[in-house]
Amino acid sequence: MDLKPNHTASVIADPVPLSKSRLGVPSSLLPYSSAAFSRNLFLTVPWKTGILDDVRTSSWLDAMKSSSPSYKKTRCFNNELISADTDVAYHTWMVKYPSALTSFEQITSFGKGKRIALFLDYDGTLSPIVDNPDCAFMSNDMRAAVAKVAKHFPTAIITGRSRDKVYEFVGLTDLYYAGSHGMDIMGPVRQSSNDHSNCITSTDKQRKEVNLFQPASEFLPMIDEVFNSLVNSTKEIKGTKVENNKFCVSVHYRNVDEKDWTTVAKCVRDVIRNYPRLQLTHGRKVLEVRPVINWDKGRAVTFLLESLGLSNCDDVLPIYVGDDRTDEDAFKVLREGNRGYGILVSSVPKEESNADFSLRDPQEVMEFLKSLVIWKKKSAL
C-alpha cells in the first residue's frame, strides 16, 4: 500500500455479520426509512419524539454493534483478516453480487457504444479503511488510476467527507467533487442545473467556471453549533473523534472501547434531540448527524448526470462504486429504471444491496478502473 510517508495507518476490514435487518442496521435507522418525502427538499422525521428516546438509544447501540467483528479472525487474505466461515458466506453472497472483475465482459458488452459516467465513493472505495480518518490517504497508484480513468470518462467523487477534505486527499483536477453525502456539489456549468435553487455559478481552484450546488446551505450555522456541542460533550470519552464535514458531522467510535459506546450514543442523542431538523444515520463505526432534507448520494448522481447532459439518454451507462450504507441511495437510483450499474465494495458478505456487482477492496477497485481504461483504448482502435 502506497501511503504517504510518515504515516503508518493499518488497514481495517469491517466485517458486518448478517442479521435480520438490512445491511446490519435496524430498518428504522436506515437513512430516510421512516421519513416521508415532501415535495420540497425538507423531510419530516416522525420518530423524533421524546418517549422513544431510550428505545432509540438501544437501537443505535444495536446498529453500532452490528458494524463490529463478531467472529474470530483466523486467517490473512489480501491484507485483511477474515474467518473461514466468512469465506464460505462470502462466496455464497457473491453469487448474488458477482465480481465486477470476472463480470467485466458482461459490463463492457452492455457499455459498448455507450458513454460511461463514473461515480466513486472515497473511504473504503478509493482508500482503505484506517483507524485515523485524517490518515485515509489514497495510494499514488490509485491516484494515477483515477486520473487515467477520468481522462476517458466523466468521473465524480461522491463522499460523506467535506468537499475540501476529499479534494485534499485526491488532489486531481479533472474530476467533479460532491462532499457531505452529495449536499455540496461542484459540477460542470449546465443550463438545466439552474432549475435548482441553491445553485450558483462559481469558479474552482483552477479558476474554471463551475456550478456550486449546496441544498443544505441554511444548515451551516446549525451544523457548526452541533459540531462544537458534540466535541464538548464527547471530550472525556477516550478515542472519540468528531469530524466537521461542513453540512454534516461524523462522530467516530472506531477507537472507543466498546463498553463506552453507550456513552457515545447518549451524547449524540442528547445533542440532536434539541435539533428536530437534524437526523442520525450510521456508517462504518461512525454516527452521522445530517440535515433532514430530501437529498442524498442518489440525488447527487441524478444531479450530476443532468449537469453533464447525460440524463435521459439511452447511450449513457452510469457506474457507481461504493462501500457504505449511504451508497445504497445511489445504487438504488441506478437500479431503478435500469439506468446503470452499482458496484458494492466489500470483503465480507453483506445483506441485501441495490448493487449489481461487487469488488473486494480498493485494490480490486483500482484493477477495475485500469481495465476500463484498457477496454476504452482498445475499443477506440
Ligand SMILES: O=P(O)(O)OC[C@H]1O[C@H](O[C@H]2O[C@H](CO)[C@@H](O)[C@H](O)[C@H]2O)[C@H](O)[C@@H](O)[C@@H]1O
Ligand atoms: O462516503 P465516504 O467517502 O465513504 O465517507 C464516509 C465516511 O468516511 C470516513 O470515515 C470512515 O473512514 C475512516 C478512514 O478510513 C474510518 O476511520 C472510519 O471509521 C470510517 O467511518 C470519514 O471520516 C467520514 O467523515 C465519512 O462520513
